[in-house]
Amino acid sequence: MKTITGLIKSGDKGFSEAVNAFLPQYALVPFNRLSQKRYKCAVSVGDYVREGQIIAVPLKSDGGIEAAVHAPIPGKVMGIGRCCLSDGRRGLAIRIKLEGAFSFLGKRTEHLDWEHLPPEDILRSFLTKGIVNTFGGTAASLALQILNCKLPSSRFLVVRLFDEDPSRLTDGFIASRYEAQIMEGAAITAKAMAADGIIFLLPKKHAPLEHISIVKDFSVLSMEVDEKRYPSGFVENIVQQVRKFVRNSPNEVFARISHACIFVDSATLFSVYEAIACGIPVIDRFVHVTGNCLRSAGMLRVKIGTTIGMLAAQCGGFKRPPARIVINGMLSGFAVNSLDMPVGKDVKSVEFVPADELHDETPYACIRCGRCRRICPEGIFPDLLAATVLQGTSADKGLASTAQLCSGCGLCNSSCPSMLPLSQTIAIIKERKV
Numbered sequence: 001m002k003t004i005t006g007l008i009k010s011g012d013k014g015f016s017e018a019v020n021a022f023l024p025q026y027a028l029v030p031f032n033r034l035s036q037k038r039y040k041c042a043v044s045v046g047d048y049v050r051e052g053q054i055i056a057v058p059l060k061s062d063g064g065i066e067a068a069v070h071a072p073i074p075g076k077v078m079g080i081g082r083c084c085l086s087d088g089r090r091g092l093a094i095r096i097k098l099e100g101a102f103s104f105l106g107k108r109t110e111h112l113d114w115e116h117l118p119p120e121d122i123l124r125s126f127l128t129k130g131i132v133n134t135f136g137g138t139a140a141s142l143a144l145q146i147l148n149c150k151l152p153s154s155r156f157l158v159v160r161l162f163d164e165d166p167s168r169l170t171d172g173f174i175a176s177r178y179e180a181q182i183m184e185g186a187a188i189t190a191k192a193m194a195a196d197g198i199i200f201l202l203p204k205k206h207a208p209l210e211h212i213s214i215v216k217d218f219s220v221l222s223m224e225v226d227e228k229r230y231p232s233g234f235v236e237n238i239v240q241q242v243r244k245f246v247r248n249s250p251n252e253v254f255a256r257i258s259h260a261c262i263f264v265d266s267a268t269l270f271s272v273y274e275a276i277a278c279g280i281p282v283i284d285r286f287v288h289v290t291g292n293c294l295r296s297a298g299m300l301r302v303k304i305g306t307t308i309g310m311l312a313a314q315c316g317g318f319k320r321p322p323a324r325i326v327i328n329g330m331l332s333g334f335a336v337n338s339l340d341m342p343v344g345k346d347v348k349s350v351e352f353v354p355a356d357e358l359h360d361e362t363p364y365a366c367i368r369c370g371r372c373r374r375i376c377p378e379g380i381f382p383d384l385l386a387a388t389v390l391q392g393t394s395a396d397k398g399l400a401s402t403a404q405l406c407s408g409c410g411l412c413n414s415s416c417p418s419m420l421p422l423s424q425t426i427a428i429i430k431e432r433k434v
Contacts, residue, residue, distance in 0.1 A: 012290055015173055015299035021287075022314050023098060027073050027305030028083050028342040030093040031056055038066050041094065047077045051103040052281045054128070055094050065144045067130045067345075072283040072303040074100035084341040086327045087334045093342065096305065109278040114188060122192040122276060123147065129275035130282035132345045135160065135265045136234070136408070137328050139346035142272070145262060146193045154256035157195045158242075158263045159186055162203040162225070163348075164233030165329025170288045170348040172203065172227075173299055174266040181277075183214035185269030188276045190218050193262055199242060199254060203227040221246065221254045230331065231377055234407035235263055267348060285343055289315050291352030293322040302343050308350045309339030323355035331410045364418040372412035372422055378405040382412035382422040389425040403429040 031039045039056045043049060049071040058066035075096045083093040114122070125131075126143035133142040149155060161175035161182070175182055190198050197219035200209065204226045212220065223245050231237050239257055246254045267286065274280040283304055290297040295316030302311065308325065312318060325341075326333050328348050372382040380402045387393070388400070403426050412422040 012169060012288070012297045014169060016177075018173070018177070018286055018299045018301045019314075021300040021302040021306055022310055023073065024303060024306045024310060025098050026078070027071075027075075027096045027098070027303060028093045028307065028340075029055065029069060029072060029096065029305040030083060030085055030091055030342055030344040031069055039069065039092070041080055043077050043094070045077050045079055048075070048100070049077060049096060050074050050100075051105065052283055054281075055096075065127065065141060065147065067126070067132050067141045067143070067282070068128055069094075070130050070281040070283050071096055072305050073098050074102060084336055084338045086336065086341065086344055086347050088336050093305075104280050104283070109280065112277055112279055114276045117276075119192050119194060122188060125276055126192065126272070128281075130345070131268070131271055131275055132282065133262075133264055133268045134346055134348065135263045135268060136164075137332055137346065139344065142189070142262075142264070142268065143192075146189075149193060149260060149262055151258070151260050153196060154253075154258065154261070155193060155196045156199055156254065156257055156261040157186060157190045157193060157197075158199045158201070158238060158257065158261050159269065160201045160233050160238070160263070160265050161206070162201070162227040162233060163329070164231065165332045165349075166228065166230055167330040167351065168288055168328065168333075168349040169299070170286050171266040173288070174270050174286055178266075178270055178273075179209065180211040180214065181273040182266055182269045183209070183211040184277055185271075185273035186264075187215045187217070188272050189262070189264065189269065190215065195262075197221065197254060199223070199257065201225050201233070201238060201241075219253070221251050231407060231409035231411070234409060235259055236378055236405065236407050238263065282345055285345065285347055287311065287343060287347055288349040290349070291322065291354075292357065293318050293320050293352035293354050295319050304344060305342045307340050307342055308336075311343075311350060312339065312352060318352070320354050322352035323358055324353040326351045326353060331414070332408055359419075361419050363420050366418055366420060369417060371415040371417070375411045375415045377409065377411065378407065380405055380426075382406075382426060383420075385429055386420060386422045386425040389428050390420070400429055400432075406430060 038058050043055045051074045053071045054068045055071050056069035075098045078097050079095040082090045085091045123143045131142045132139040163171045200222045202224050242257045243255050287302045289311045406426045410423045
């Protein structure tokens with residue numbers, strides 16, 4: 001596996017605390033961008049909703065195994081329409097005007113006794129509380145992933161405690177600031193999936209986990225990963241590193257880790273903790289707001305449905321206009337073009353990039369230099385795969401199947417002198433599931 005050091009890193013030094021973002025006067029709550037056709041509204045225009053009330057549910061005709069969508073604020077439903085999503089596409093959203101008292105914000109919560117719950121009840125709560133897994137930059141139903149995990153043995157829960165994109169600090173912040181909650185979230189998830197063990201991936205030189213006793217009922221492996229080497233936090237990288245680490249060691253049972261295990265991040269486990277141990281559905285997100293266009297950067301705790309323009313305003317506004325807005329990391333994220341894009345469950349970071357930090361991004365024809373092949377950590381041929389999409393031709397099945405090895409790290413994009421969207425076109429082939 002090939003990796004690169006110092007390719008890109010966050011310009012922020014880290015945050016000791018998160019600041020509560022301004023409450024939105026209007027919340028534009030998007031449905032899960034991966035499942036636009038599977039949801040229906042549970043409310044109508046003119047209805048009043050409570051904070052945390054379910055406002056959209058999965059269609060039973062599609063199995064109904066998706067995470068519910070909740071009102072992040074109390075108020076009146078003003079409309080149901082379309083908005084810009086974090087991947088640049090448009091999708092359905094519910095617009096709520098802030099009115100009334102909060103059910104969770106500013107209120108003390110009691111710790112719930114979840115240990116007596118059977119796994120099926122925990123999975124059901126994952127759905128009703130809106131739990132999604134944001135590992136890999138998506139927002140997939142965690143309950144559905146667990147139900148689809150058919151491993152008869154070696155069912156490991158793999159927990160990454162750092163950000164896979166070095167330009168983002170969100171998962172690392174949550175892991176360091178809320179370790180006890182992350183451990184409890186891991187214990188809950190491991191019970192829900194009947195895990196045979198838990199693997200914790202720590203950033204290099206990380207102090208020993210102080211609250212590891214919370215997961216005492218499970219076999220545990222903790223190992224450090226050099227997060228400064230990229231890529232190191234994607235599924236393929238993790239599988240290879242764990243197998244190498246445990247070879248000829250007392251923990252060799254973990255060498256049976258596979259791509260079919262459940263991989264989660266800090267943000268997901270914090271949501272699990274709040275939902276199951278505190279009864280709070282997914283109604284907010286930690287978001288790293290940064291970029292040299294802003295007067296200051298920050299780690300904000302943001303109500304879902306808040307626009308990214310509001311986040312910029314809370315960071316002091318712009319000292320120069322942004323030429324590009326990047327969601328979830330400069331290497332593996334997406335570019336959007338609207339300050340009215342709302343924060344959804346999958347948003348972890350927003351970076352506002354000035355024009356002088358951008359290069360010429362006009363795509364040109366492939367010059368067959370081979371750089372994308374040499375830099376690819378998985379040894380696939382990005383140029384050949386992308387050509388089938390860009391030219392509208394059918395790929396050989398053998399070639400197309402190699403797209404499934406792609407982790408989405410984006411190194412091929414960064415190396416291409418022709419500025420071709422290699423990683424994005426490979427993602428299209430992966431969606432076809434050839």
